[in-house]
Amino acid sequence: MTEITAGATRLEQFGVGVLRWRWPIIALTILFVVFMAAGGQNLKISNDSRIFFSEDNPQLIAFEALEATYTEANTVLIAVAPKEESGATSIFTADALGAIAELTERGWLLPYSTRVDSLTNFSHTWADGDELIVEDLVPETGEFSAQDLARVEDIAMSEIQLVNRLVAADGGTTAVLVNFVLPDESAEAVTEISDEVKVIVAEARLAHPELNYYVTGSVITSRAFGDATMDDLATLGPIIIGVILVVMAVLLRSITGTIATLLVVLFAAITAMGFAGWSGMILSSGNVGAPTIIMTVAIAHSVHVISTIMLGMRGGLAKREAILESLRVNFHPVFLTTITTAIGFLSMNFSDAPPFHNLGNLVALGVVSAFVFALTFVPALVYILPLRVRPRREGQSVFFDGFGAFVVRRRTPLLWGMAAIIIGLAAGIPQVELNDNWTKYFDERYEFRRDTDYIINNLTGVEAFEFSLPAGSEGAINDPEYIARVDQFAEWYRSQPKIIHVSAFPDIMKRLNKNMHGDDPAYYRIPEEHDLAAQYLLLYELSLPFGRDLNDQIDVGKSATRMTVVGRDMSAQEQRASADAANQWLKDNMPAEMATEATGLTMMFAYISKRNIEGMLKGTVIAMAIISLILIIALKSIPIGLLSLMPNFVPAAMSFGLWGYMIGNVGVAASVVTAVTFGIVVDDTIHFLSKYLRARRERKLDPQQAVRFAFSSVGHALWTTTAVLAAGFIVLSTSGFEVNWSLGLLTAMTIVIALAADFLFLPPLLMKLDRSKS
Structure with a gap:
């Protein structure tokens, strides 16, 4: 097999150049970051709840048309x-x-x-x-x-x-x-x-x-959308910085390593958010998690570089040689993980929600920035700062020596046991229900959520279905036949489950007809003649005080009326079903021009997950295909490249299945999790396989020995990066905004499951299938 680190001489020259020009690199990096930070003053924050919908979103277009017709x-x-x-x-x-x-x-x-x-x-x-x-x-x-x-x-x-x-x-x-x-x-x-x-x-x-x-x-x-944005900006950043400091201090046990890593993640986040400011990008509750995600994802690059430096120094290398060796063995894996992670986040541009476009682009930029900083700024900084390396400790590499031996020894039961677990968890996917309810996007720490819950339970619903029902021509809304049709539709809707209020034009006309017949209840019905109905309506409109006209229910030409249907405590699936049933009823029972579809803010959010998943399905397939091709080319082995895909495909399926068993409902965040996490979790596989193939190709070890070598070389680094990644996304899950907390929790679950797959499923799979040089 061809060596994965072909071109190592150039990498050594690159490393030597970084150390030779260490002071200019550090100075230029700081100047660049300061320049990018200046863009932060241009950041704009949106509190528009409609920002989650693109300009060509059909539900948004229909709603804006309704508002233009009425109020x-x-x-x-x-x-x-x-x-x-x-x-x-x-x-x-x-x-x-x-x-x-x-x-x-x-x-x-x-x-x-x-x-x-x-x-x-x-x-x-x-x-x-x-x-x-x-x-x-x-x-x-x-x-x-x-x-x-x-x-x-x-x-x-x-x-x-x-x-x-x-x-x-x-x-x-x-x-x-x-x-x-x-x-x-x-x-x-x-x-x-x-x-x-x-x-x-x-x-x-x-x-x-x-x-x-x-x-x-x-x-x-x-x-509330604006408040959620500001709250996450104010709280998540400091928390994730604290988490990084604690976790890195505990796992690396190096002040220099911790400082270097912290600076890289801060620089990466500043670069991305500065770019957002310079480019006029708008922050919202849907993409405000970008700095947290960037700082979380960017850690891995520095951890692998610093861990390898410390491992080399423990093995007897001088600091300079350890840095050069670290750059040599990590450049390709870190480059690959940068590309795959960036591709995963860039696939968010296939989403129907504009905030996700910005989120994906910002994180991708942050990851690429972190790659550059990790392979230039980190070696330069580590070279000039004292780096104290403690002797190899029990519970670190020694633990992974033993763990590798355990996996080799128990490879067959692990392989089939993990396969059973994968199938069992994935079986929970049908339990997942797409359910976006904008009132529940905020948890109960927000007064808006508490007040809205009270109003839903004690007064009225907030799920409003809006219909504009054409009468065919100007003045035709006074036609008794038209009024009767609208009344029939309103009565049908009143009989539907979870519908608690219907506001329709016939209610006004029936009340006026009763009034004009001496308030006789027997005349609470539709006027029998067009001219009579027109006369009643004109008389009523002329009698209304300022500010209380019927423009919110009748268009200017009196050629259409608005009907508002209010539901209570309906899931997104129930909202879509109700709207579909209404549309079908109109088609079956009304003239073609009256068969309009429901619109409104409720319908926009009811379809947001569905539309995003349709868009992201294409994006996810493309991202997975590109990443898979990159793995095959980079690993220079079609069998190993294809085999590496298995532990990367299954974590998202397992986490969604587990979510289905535990929680059930999931919102718009689910549409991007698979693509995003695939780009992240493939990183561990790349690092593990790079060390495995190095052992097979350079050291001529058999698969069992190569697995143990990979665990000894990279096991601790993978555990460290996974711990930090999971901790970072768990921080995101503390957000009071549902889109962010579900994205954080689902991603954290997937990352942890991916590590289990790389430690317990990939090695047995390798040992079973890669027997070419046993």
Whole structure:
């Protein structure tokens, strides 16, 4: 077989050059990092919840078209409920209604607000002879008799447009809903609005201490995305630096080695994030984990270089010769691991979520930077700093000598035992369910999550399906036949599981028809004539106060109406199923022009995993194919190259299966884990096989002896890098943002499983199949 380190003379010359020019290398490295760090001042952070969707995302396009036809869906919902200690169980009290009226008035004063809806200002209609009266449900008198309260409660609890939307079905919670039109620079507007909402809620708590307040809505959701980004930036970086220091100090037991490694990972992270700033890249909650991932992944390069230097010095080499030998034996493996890791992360560009593109590109840049620093800056720095090498310790290489002997001795039961474990864990994959719920992207450390959970459980749902139902021509929404069709669709949806509220145009028309017939309940039905319906609608619109028109439900040409369906506690799979069923119902029962599909923020997130997995499936296949080809070429052995793929394919399958058994639900992060981890876990295989093939080719050892040599040479380094990688991704899993914590935990699981595969599955496989020189 051809030697894997062909071209070693050039590598020796490279090493000699690094040591000769050590001071310029150190100085230029520091200057470069300082320049890149200056780009950090240009970093921009987005709090837009829609940043996870590309410009050509069909759900986003449909939602923006709906907003352009009607009104934008930028909302803040402030829910109000009596405290348990107050003794009240209903919001139909003088104090509660007074508090709601005050919040309603304050809502109009919020920046960029265009509409405020609440129980108190609900447009109640009734007839006075032939005259239609439109007035606020709760008059602005400030005083309420028992009779007034009973009247308000009776009307509100029988109003289909209020119950399970602005008033809970049990009357225990109500809400004020504020709509906004945001400027183009919406990030600042979101912060301004949410800060002002906090002020008015705090004042309301002081004025009405007997009430509890809960805040949610799309504007508050966007603020939560921004808060999650800032929280992760502020907390994850320092934690991972601390983890690196502790783990490296314990495992390397070298101050110089620890300092060199820490500087490399910091330099790599600064380089990538500086590039993000200089290039105008936008940070968001979906890619804010880039520095943590870079610092975690970049460790391996330095660990292999420094570990080999220390191993050589323990073997009697002088520091200079040990550095040169380390560069010679590690250049190709470290170069290969850099390429494979970068390819894995670059495959994230196939994702449908733009933040993942930036995440993949930044980490790939950080990994390449770490490669350059590890093979230039680290040798130069180690050469000028004192490097104290302790005698070989029991429990380090000695342990791996014994472990290698154990694997050789028990190779057959290990091979079949690991095969059984792989099959058993992979069988759990069908238990994994794709379930992206944007309200659960944040854990309970966020007030937004706690408040939203309360509102879901006690007032209304937050899963909204939006339909724009065309009538065919201008003014056609007044056609009784069209109204009847929409009403039929609304009633069908009301009968579906987990649907708690439907807001539809026919509800208004049936109420107006009843009003114009002396409030006779028998006339709560659709007007019988087009002209009559048009007259009722015109009269109603002319009677509505400023800011409470029907533009949120009717388009300008009166050629289409908006129907909003609200679900409660639905999984993404249930949301997709509900939308598909509705679309099929429309196709089966309505004219072709009315067969529109559901849209809205809910539908965008319901399909985010599905669309990302479809994109990443292509990216993963391409990444795996390129990495596999690189391994075969680099190892200069088709059989060994193909054989090396087995322990790299199975870890992701095993971790997903284990996830299926333990947790079940997984979100958008799952779409990128396989490609990302494949590029990472192949690193261990490359280093193990490089040492194995060196033993077979240079030392002419048989497979059993070569396995023991590989364990003795690289076992401790692989254990060290795996420990640090797993620790780093576990740090990412402490994020309060679900996309980051699930990515961190899944990746950590895969990395640990990969080490088990490389230690317990790959060697027995090699010894069984590689018998050419036994």
